[in-house]
Amino acid sequence: MxxxxxxxxxxxxxxxxxxxxxxxxxxxxxxxxxxxxxxxxxxxxxxxxxxNLPLHTPSPALWANIEREIGAGRVAAGPAAWWNRLSARHYDFSISARQLVAAAATVTVAVGAFWAIQIASPNALPTLDVNWNSMGGTSSQGVQAVPLAHVASNDEIARLRGLVDEMTATIASSQSNWSSELKSTYLKSVAAADARIAEVERAHAVAPSDASREVVLAAYREKLRLLDEFARLASEARPPAAK
Amino acid sequence: MQYLAAVAIETPRVETDLDLARASAAGDTAAFEQLYRQHHRRVFSLCLRMLGNPTEAEDLTQDVFVQLFRKIGSFRGESAFTTWLHRMTVNQVLMHFRKRNVRPELTTDDGELPVTIEVGTDKPSRMPIVDHIALERAIGELPKGYRTVFVLHDVEGYEHEEIGRMLGVTVGTSKSQLHKARMRIRTLLDKKSSDNREVQA
Incomplete structure (x- = not known):
């Protein structure tokens, strides 16, 4: 042949x-x-x-377009949706080696995902404006403009740490009417988030780099996101007197 | 190390997507955004490789996720979410081809791509190290039908049976298109490197 x-x-x-x-x-x-x-x-x-071809990344604006398009026909998500979400979902605090490499290459680790927290702080006294009302729409528990305790350091990690402390305190003050199940879920989640933060901070302390710093920041932001959701839940779990 | 927090401790990854899909179906756009963050690069890469045009690929990626949001309630978790989503993406691309009246140009076996046969007296020319950029460019230079089969099989990992079903061709045609696509890419990569050699000389 x-x-x-x-x-x-x-x-x-x-x-x-x-x-x-x-x-x-x-x-x-x-x-x-x-x-x-x-x-x-x-x-x-x-x-x-x-x-084994590497993946391509579309423009960061793409999500905004999609969100706009699906937002039009969206059913307003009330407290029930938050309940569903917290009971239907878990948080993944792991960051794989591959993500670490990606972080080193692009340092754009999902910053856009943390839309719920807006920092209005270019000047002397930064404030935390938690967007309590964005989903429920009618919550009267607008806790806004909480002054930050940790503004002395210019360091982003310290700033996020401060935000975490603020939100933890806020949640603690409104936890009394939580079910024991929710409380235990909260404690487990926070423990996992803290374990993750401790791990990446250790790694960052041993071999500090831009990438390891970004991973630490991502861990704090993930915890903030988690706290933010519990905070929403706390405000929505109250008797709906405002309605 | 993995720390899976909260409600679903020790739940495998697949259920993460299922959970997010359920929350999305309940109208939770933040959960849907997380699904987007996890999968958009794979979807976009697939669109980009099949279409060869970043703008079109972004438009189509958008269409895929909008459609995903509308249909997500029908995802029941029988298959992996990625399988489901990628299948939806491929369908969307093929529908796009049809809408634009682009025939997938899956010709019969004696199609327009002649395979260069190398014979024993030729000096074997070894293809250079495959670098990703050159490979992507070569894939982009394939005629669309060959590119579709190549991307689905060699990049995305679909079997010939499934490709045949999706494209409406026989397994034999899919195999033969794939072989021709590979041989063409090899020639293209080889040509690029010999062009470079000439430039250097």
Whole structure:
């Protein structure tokens, strides 16, 4: 058989789809033909490279477009949706080695996801404006403009740590009417978030880099996001007197 | 190390997507945003490779996620969420081709891509190390039908049977298109490197 026929079989051969008989003939040919062997090796490398192509990232504005489009027909999500969410979902505080590499390459670790917390703080006294009302719409528990205790340091980590403390205190003051189940969920979540923070802070202390710092920040932001949701829940769990 | 917090401790990853899908179906856009964050790069990459145009790929990615949001209540978790979403993406791309009246140009076996046969007397020219950028460019240069089969099989990992079903062709056609696509890419990569050699000489 000519090289042309053998070359036609190379893809099936590499994909393991060649019948035993054909495979043996091809293998015999490959032992004596350097041209076909080269092509086989090239295709094998091509297949391996294709399976491991890096992902592309669309423009960051894309989510906003999608949100606008789905927002139009969206059913307003009331407290029930928050309950569903907290009971239907868990938080993943792990950041894999691959994400770490990505963080080092691009330092854009999901900052946009933390839309609920807006910091209005270019000047001397930063304030925390928690967007309590964005989902429920009618909550009267607008806790806004909480002054920050930790403004002395310019450091972003310290700032986030301060926000975490503020929100923890706010939640603690409104926890009394929580069910024991919710309380235990809260404690477990916070413990996991703290464990994650401790782990990445340790790593950051041992080998500080921009990437490790970003991972620490991400861990704090994730905890903030978690606290924010419990804070919402706390405000919505109150008797609906305002309605 | 994994710390999975809160309600679903020790729940496998697959259920994370299912949980988020359920919350999204209940109207929770923040949960949906998380799904988007986790999957948008895979969806966009698939669209980009099949379409070869970043603007179109973004438009289509948007369409996919809008459609996903509307249909997410029908995801019951029988298959992995990624499988479901990628299948939806492929369908969306194929529908886009049809809308634009672009025939997937899956020709019969003697299609327009002649495979260069190398024979024993030629000096074997070894393809250079495959770098991602050159490979992406070569994929982009494939005729659309070949590109579709190549991306689905070699990049996305679909089997010929499934590709055949999605494209409405036989397994044999899918296999033969794939082989021709691979051989063409090899030639393109080889050509690029020999062009470079000439430039250097």
């Amino acid at each position: 000519a090289c042309a026929n053998f070359q036609d079989q190379l893809s099936d051969f590499l994909d393991g789809e060649l019948a035993a008989n054909d495979r043996q003939n091809l293998e015999r040919h490959l032992r004596t033909c350097s041209v076909c062997t080269t092509i086989r090796d090239d295709l094998a490398r091509l297949i391996a490279a294709s399976a």
